[in-house]
Amino acid sequence: MGADQTGVELDPALETAAAPLIDTLVADGVAGKLAAQDATLWGADAESEASIRLAWTTLHRTSRPLIGEIEALRTDLRSEGVDRVVLAGMGGSSLAPEVITATEGVALTVLDTTDPAQVADALAGDLDRTVLVVSSKSGTTVETDSHRRVFAAAFEEEGIDPAQRIVVVTDPGSPLAELDQCRKVFLADPNVGGRYSALTAFGLVPAGLAGADVARLLDQAALVADAVAADTADNPALRLAAAFGAAHADGAEKLVLADTGSGITGFGDWAEQLIAESTGKEGTGLLPVVVDGTDAPGFADAAGDATPVAIGPSSGGARIATQGPLGAQFLLWESAVAVAGRLLGINPFDQPDVEAAKKAARSLLDDPEALNATATPSAVSGAVEVYASAGTSAEGSLTDILREFTATVPADGYLAVQAYLDRLDDASASLLRSELAKRTGVQTTFGWGPRFLHSTGQYHKGGHQNGVFLQITGASEEDLAVPDRPYTLGTLQLAQALGDGQVLADRGRPVLRLHLTDRAAGLAEVMRAVQEISR
Ligand SMILES: O=P(O)(O)OC[C@H]1O[C@](O)(CO)[C@@H](O)[C@@H]1O
Numbered sequence: 001m002g003a004d005q006t007g008v009e010l011d012p013a014l015e016t017a018a019a020p021l022i023d024t025l026v027a028d029g030v031a032g033k034l035a036a037q038d039a040t041l042w043g044a045d046a047e048s049e050a051s052i053r054l055a056w057t058t059l060h061r062t063s064r065p066l067i068g069e070i071e072a073l074r075t076d077l078r079s080e081g082v083d084r085v086v087l088a089g090m091g092g093s094s095l096a097p098e099v100i101t102a103t104e105g106v107a108l109t110v111l112d113t114t115d116p117a118q119v120a121d122a123l124a125g126d127l128d129r130t131v132l133v134v135s136s137k138s139g140t141t142v143e144t145d146s147h148r149r150v151f152a153a154a155f156e157e158e159g160i161d162p163a164q165r166i167v168v169v170t171d172p173g174s175p176l177a178e179l180d181q182c183r184k185v186f187l188a189d190p191n192v193g194g195r196y197s198a199l200t201a202f203g204l205v206p207a208g209l210a211g212a213d214v215a216r217l218l219d220q221a222a223l224v225a226d227a228v229a230a231d232t233a234d235n236p237a238l239r240l241a242a243a244f245g246a247a248h249a250d251g252a253e254k255l256v257l258a259d260t261g262s263g264i265t266g267f268g269d270w271a272e273q274l275i276a277e278s279t280g281k282e283g284t285g286l287l288p289v290v291v292d293g294t295d296a297p298g299f300a301d302a303a304g305d306a307t308p309v310a311i312g313p314s315s316g317g318a319r320i321a322t323q324g325p326l327g328a329q330f331l332l333w334e335s336a337v338a339v340a341g342r343l344l345g346i347n348p349f350d351q352p353d354v355e356a357a358k359k360a361a362r363s364l365l366d367d368p369e370a371l372n373a374t375a376t377p378s379a380v381s382g383a384v385e386v387y388a389s390a391g392t393s394a395e396g397s398l399t400d401i402l403r404e405f406t407a408t409v410p411a412d413g414y415l416a417v418q419a420y421l422d423r424l425d426d427a428s429a430s431l432l433r434s435e436l437a438k439r440t441g442v443q444t445t446f447g448w449g450p451r452f453l454h455s456t457g458q459y460h461k462g463g464h465q466n467g468v469f470l471q472i473t474g475a476s477e478e479d480l481a482v483p484d485r486p487y488t489l490g491t492l493q494l495a496q497a498l499g500d501g502q503v504l505a506d507r508g509r510p511v512l513r514l515h516l517t518d519r520a521a522g523l524a525e526v527m528r529a530v531q532e533i534s535r
Pocket residue numbers: 090091092093135136137138139140141144194195277351354453454455
């Protein structure tokens with residue numbers, strides 16, 4: 001396969017296992033039906049949702065008119081000296097622009113956090129040069145709403161008219177579509193769900209305003225559109241879907257994703273939401289485990305519960321490798337995951353368990369006493385307070401607690417580290433993934449909260465119920481008020497962590513929360529404790 005070609009390589013055993021599934025998909029005409037946006041592919045229960053979720057198959061054509069609009073606005077903003085783009089958006093409303101701009105080396109500040117320090121840092125950038133893109137399909141996502149309020153107030157304080165500096169991307173009819181205080185509203189195609197929206201206004205507007213060549217992305221998707229629509233055994237999307245289906249049927253319910261020189265930066269973070277939110281429901285699904293490279297623990301040494309997947313040329317023990325330029329990979333993976341949904345017998349277009357955590361966070365925000373009532377730790381070790389869910393031990397040293405806790409991961413289960421911290425200033429927290437994976441020998445995921453709630457959060461609550469959850473929260477030196485709202489970002493962040501933890505614990509999952517009263521010292525202490533766990 002040439003570097004620019006799009007395709008899927010499978011190892012011989014997986015090729016053999018996938019072959020009958022590919023034959024069935026071809027015989028059923030699944031690729032052609034998908035391209036024709038046939039909503040019956042996932043059964044009667046999914047039909048109504050699918051009927052308003054399939055317009056992504058033709059975006060390489062239908063998104064073309066956006067290109068000129070984006071370019072015109074970008075030119076106007078630049079002529080006014082506005083060249084810094086901050087994007088407020090969760091999940092599907094920011095993951096694609098992040099990978100697009102990172103791949104092109106174009107600067108984009110993404111706000112998908114409620115961490116007060118991280119938001120304060122984004123505010124401390126040069127507001128004179130800043131445009132805020134507020135992206136939300138629903139127009140009601142609390143994180144994005146908070147960012148908009150905080151930025152509008154900050155613009156005003158600097159004597160800048162927010163109506164000139166806020167650009168909205170939303171669905172027709174959403175509350176944001178009516179926002180007065182904004183320069184332009186881009187209405188996205190409502191017949192595309194968030195995680196399939198990379199090539200809609202959600203992906204293209206922020207990335208294009210930041211300076212990425214978004215027309216090229218559409219060209220790249222167009223290059224593979226015929227191949228993924230073909231009812232033939234060499235269709236790369238059918239091959240990828242069948243490999244997922246065959247691996248899952250064989251007990252490999254996790255996909256370990258590593259970049260192997262794809263030329264794309266951060267594809268795993270985008271694919272993570274697509275895979276987890278689309279498939280992780282009804283007690284089944286595919287859990288994406290994003291790792292740093294083929295040398296990372298969990299990839300080459302994956303056991304039977306996981307399939308190592310290379311994003312780029314096959315190497316390092318990968319059983320699946322997908323190649324192609326970013327626009328093509330978007331369409332390839334979207335098609336493959338939709339078809340995998342059919343093989344797994346689920347509706348790939350809903351996210352039935354995401355709401356539970358949002359609801360729990362809301363009721364904690366409405367009841368500040370309940371938030372305070374959780375403030376008595378089960379144990380304290382230096383700068384680390386330990387909060388254990390029922391049935392979880394908090395005895396002994398931090399190492400003992402973590403050893404006991406990680407030992408509760410069931411056979412073929414997984415450990416999820418969920419850090420409600422600043423992903424720039426507290427970046428070292430992400431190193432815990434590989435340390436824990438190495439020392440426990442179990443597949444381990446890492447997510448920044450609340451970002452992951454709009455991504456793997458669906459799987460954790462709806463997928464295979466064999467996860468064990470290590471939450472990390474941290475004290476904030478300074479908090480940020482959310483204008484016209486009764487909460488601060490800090491309380492919202494804590495309510496999100498506690499709310500999701502509560503939902504997981506209610507479902508019988510072990511949850512341990514480590515609260516860092518001093519973030520740097522606490523992280524160092526947690527790392528030390530993890531390193532003392534011997535396998
Ligand atoms: O674009 P919205 O409506 O703000 O939603 C953001 C994200 O939240 C989710 O609905 C899940 O919480 C995702 O599916 C979506 O991408």
